Amino acid sequence: MSLDGxxxxxxxxxxxxxxxxxxxTLSTELMLRTKRGDKAAFDxxxxxxxxxxxxxxxxxxxxxxxxxxxxxxxxxxxxxARESFKEGEPFLPWxxxxxxxxxxxxxRAKGVVKEKSTAEMLRPEDDAPADWxxxxxxxxxxxxxxxxxRKQLFWQxxxxxxARDQEILALRHFExxxxxxxxxxxxxxxxxxxxxxxxxxxxxARELGDHLETDFGIQAGRGGGE
Numbered sequence: 001m002s003l004d005g006x007x008x009x010x011x012x013x014x015x016x017x018x019x020x021x022x023x024x025t026l027s028t029e030l031m032l033r034t035k036r037g038d039k040a041a042f043d044x045x046x047x048x049x050x051x052x053x054x055x056x057x058x059x060x061x062x063x064x065x066x067x068x069x070x071x072x073x074x075x076x077x078x079x080x081a082r083e084s085f086k087e088g089e090p091f092l093p094w095x096x097x098x099x100x101x102x103x104x105x106x107x108r109a110k111g112v113v114k115e116k117s118t119a120e121m122l123r124p125e126d127d128a129p130a131d132w133x134x135x136x137x138x139x140x141x142x143x144x145x146x147x148x149x150r151k152q153l154f155w156q157x158x159x160x161x162x163a164r165d166q167e168i169l170a171l172r173h174f175e176x177x178x179x180x181x182x183x184x185x186x187x188x189x190x191x192x193x194x195x196x197x198x199x200x201x202x203x204x205a206r207e208l209g210d211h212l213e214t215d216f217g218i219q220a221g222r223g224g225g226e
Contacts, residue, residue: 021092021181023048028091035082042082046075052175053099059170060103060163062155070106074099093187100167157207165200172197 027049033041053074058067077098085094158166171182182193 021177021184023052024090024092024181024184027095028089031078031082031085031091031094032087034079035085042079049095050075053095055174056096056167056170057099057103059166059174060100061106062159066106070102071099074102077102090184090187092185096185104163153208157204160207161200161203164196165203168193168196168200169204 027045030041030045030048034045050071053071054067057070057074058064061067061070074095078095081098085091158169161169167186168182171177171185172179177185179190179193183190186193
């Protein structure tokens with residue numbers, strides 16, 4: 001299920017699983033043109049990525065209004081930092097870091113994010129660095145369409161996950177990116193994407209409870225390559 005209600009199950013993404021992200025090359029080209037002084041290229045870059053940035057931000061912060069503001073702030077930071085964007089560097093991972101840091105700064109300022117305990121800092125599935133816990137300050141997204149009981153159950157379970165689980169699930173199932181597109185955006189191997197998805201889905205299924213797995217299309221035992 002996506003935050004805007006487009007999907008009813010987490011195991012049915014719309015894109016081919018291993019398809020490349022068409023935005024990977026285009027966004028990099030547009031950012032390089034922006035760095036060289038082409039303001040129109042940046043306007044096009046924002047137009048191409050604003051929806052994606054908003055949905056990923058909303059996956060972290062919940063509030064539609066905050067997500068819109070934070071996505072806009074991330075684009076502003078991107079433009080201000082345009083001179084530091086390196087030739088030959090892919091744009092999407094660079095922008096995703098800016099968006100992530102913007103959202104987490106917002107959450108820290110509200111006192112709803114904290115680093116997990118030392119024992120949880122390394123996940124066995126990919127040896128990734130520290131994860132973060134985000135306190136759920138609302139029972140559902142601010143969009144009234146998301147307030148029915150079934151969606152509240154999903155949202156409450158989702159918000160109990162760590163930030164990295166929320167991130168990978170949002171990119172795959174809210175944004176409907178392919179494995180390759182997620183790998184490009186996070187600058188990690190496809191195998192790591194699949195591993196993180198597998199474990200994130202298992203943790204989400206546990207939060208929902210066995211009696212809800214079928215209803216939400218989440219199956220804890222399925223692998224990342226499904």
